[in-house]
Amino acid sequence: MDDRIEIRNLEMLLYCGVLDEEKTRRQPFRFDLDLYLDLQTAGESDDLSTTANYGAVIDHLTSTLDQERFELLERLATRTTELVLEDQIVQEVTVTIHKLRPPVAAHVASTGVRIHRCR
Numbered sequence: 001m002d003d004r005i006e007i008r009n010l011e012m013l014l015y016c017g018v019l020d021e022e023k024t025r026r027q028p029f030r031f032d033l034d035l036y037l038d039l040q041t042a043g044e045s046d047d048l049s050t051t052a053n054y055g056a057v058i059d060h061l062t063s064t065l066d067q068e069r070f071e072l073l074e075r076l077a078t079r080t081t082e083l084v085l086e087d088q089i090v091q092e093v094t095v096t097i098h099k100l101r102p103p104v105a106a107h108v109a110s111t112g113v114r115i116h117r118c119r
Contacts, residue, residue, distance in 0.1 A: 001037070001038065001092060003038055003040070004035055004036045005034075005035040005051070005052055005054055006032075006034055007031070007032065007033040007034075007057070007058065009030055009031075010030070010033070010061070010062075011030050011031075012031065013026035013028055013029075014026055014027065014029055014065055014066070014068075014076070015027075015068075016029065016069070016071070016073060016076050016099070017071065018071045023069070027099065027101060028099075028101060029076070029098065029099055030098045031061075031097055032095075033093060033096075034093065035057070035084060035092075036091050036092035036094075037089050037090050037091050038091075039051060052087050052090050057084060057087065061083055061084070065083075073111070073112065077097050077113050078117075080095045080097070081115060085119060090119075091118065092116065092117065092118045092119065093116070094114065094116040095114065095115055095116075096112060098111065098112035099112065
């Protein structure tokens, strides 16, 4: 499926990491999401009820992930796909997450993971 809704540069402060310091303070993450669904009906009808409401998706992600803790980016990405796929109209989702200030010795702008899941 080629139709998709794109959410870019969604930033959140979350708990994610295996180091003690990462478990005690929130860190910045940037999310890019691609929600795959058939957009033909929405394109023809101009009716929000026939598509995924990206505002509701963002609200659901931010309110839920804010309450949870993760050790691995892989788990955070998987949990994000689970939450997006709760919207039954979404058939597939690609989630890319960047940890903006990873605790490594080298200068790195970010580290990240990208996963794709289908219903």
